Amino acid sequence: MALADDIKAEVTKIFKDQWSRRTGQVVPEPESISLSNEAVEFEQATVLYADLSGSTAMVDGKKWWFAAEVYKTFLHCAAKLVRAEGGSITSYDGDRIMGVFIGDYQCTRAARCGLKINFAVQKIVNPALAARYPDANYSAKQVVGIDVSSIRAARTGVxxxxxxxxxxxxxxxxxxxxxxxxxxRTWITEAVYNRINDAAKFGGEPKENMWKKFKWSQHDDMTIYGSIWTWRL
Structure with missing residues (x-):
C-alpha cells in the first residue's frame, strides 16, 4: 500500500497545484525546469518529427544488427540536419526523432530540414545500404511531419x-x-505552408511548387501539404 499511497498523493498534488509559467527564450534542458507544475511557454514554435517507416516489418524480417544499423544511420542523418538548420533535438523515440525550431524563419528552416532528410535517406543512406548489403532487398523510407503553434514545455517523470x-x-x-x-515524404500543415518563404516553396527550373495540397481526412479534412522533393546537401 505504501507505493500506491505515494503515487496517489503525487497524482493529487499534480492536479491540485497551480502552474507557474515563464516565457522561453531557448529550447530548455530538463534540468532547467522543476518537476513541480512549471511550464516554459513559447508563443510560436515549430515541431518536426522524422519517423522511419516500416520498421516493425524490418525488425521482424531482418537480423537485429541490420535493423540497428538502419536505425543509427537514419537517426544520425536526421539529427545532424535538425541541428544544421538551427533546430534543437528534444527526443529520440525508437525509430523517430523530434526537433523543435524557434526564432526567425523557423517554419522555413524546418520545412527545408524535412526535404534535406529526404535527400539524405534517398541519396546517402540507401546507396550505402545497397553497397554494403546488395542482397538485402530493403530500402529505408521515412516520413517527416511538421506543424507550428504556441507550445509549452513541462518536465515529467520521477x-x-x-x-x-x-x-x-x-x-x-x-x-x-x-x-x-x-x-x-515530407508533410506540413497549412499554418507552416503559409509561413515558409518562396525558396522553400518553389524549386526546379522553371520554378514549380514543391508542395501538393491535400485534405487530411483523419483531422476534419484540414488542409495539409506534402512533398516528394529533396533538398541537396
Whole structure:
C-alpha cells in the first residue's frame, strides 16, 4: 500500500497545484525546469518529427544488427540536419526523432530540414545500404511531419528518470502526420505552408511548387501539404 499511497498523493498534488509559467527564450534542458507544475511557454514554435517507416516489418524480417544499423544511420542523418538548420533535438523515440525550431524563419528552416532528410535517406543512406548489403532487398523510407503553434514545455517523470513533455498542437500534429502512407515524404500543415518563404516553396527550373495540397481526412479534412522533393546537401 505504501507505493500506491505515494503515487496517489503525487497524482493529487499534480492536479491540485497551480502552474507557474515563464516565457522561453531557448529550447530548455530538463534540468532547467522543476518537476513541480512549471511550464516554459513559447508563443510560436515549430515541431518536426522524422519517423522511419516500416520498421516493425524490418525488425521482424531482418537480423537485429541490420535493423540497428538502419536505425543509427537514419537517426544520425536526421539529427545532424535538425541541428544544421538551427533546430534543437528534444527526443529520440525508437525509430523517430523530434526537433523543435524557434526564432526567425523557423517554419522555413524546418520545412527545408524535412526535404534535406529526404535527400539524405534517398541519396546517402540507401546507396550505402545497397553497397554494403546488395542482397538485402530493403530500402529505408521515412516520413517527416511538421506543424507550428504556441507550445509549452513541462518536465515529467520521477527524480532520476524524467524528461520534457511538449504540450501543444504542433507536437501532436507533427507526430500524427508521420502516420500518412503516401508517396510524399515530407508533410506540413497549412499554418507552416503559409509561413515558409518562396525558396522553400518553389524549386526546379522553371520554378514549380514543391508542395501538393491535400485534405487530411483523419483531422476534419484540414488542409495539409506534402512533398516528394529533396533538398541537396
Amino acid at each position: 527524480r532520476g528518470g524524467n524528461d520534457i513533455v511538449w504540450v501543444g498542437r504542433a507536437a501532436n500534429y507533427a507526430a500524427k502526420l508521420t502516420d500518412l502512407d503516401l508517396a510524399q
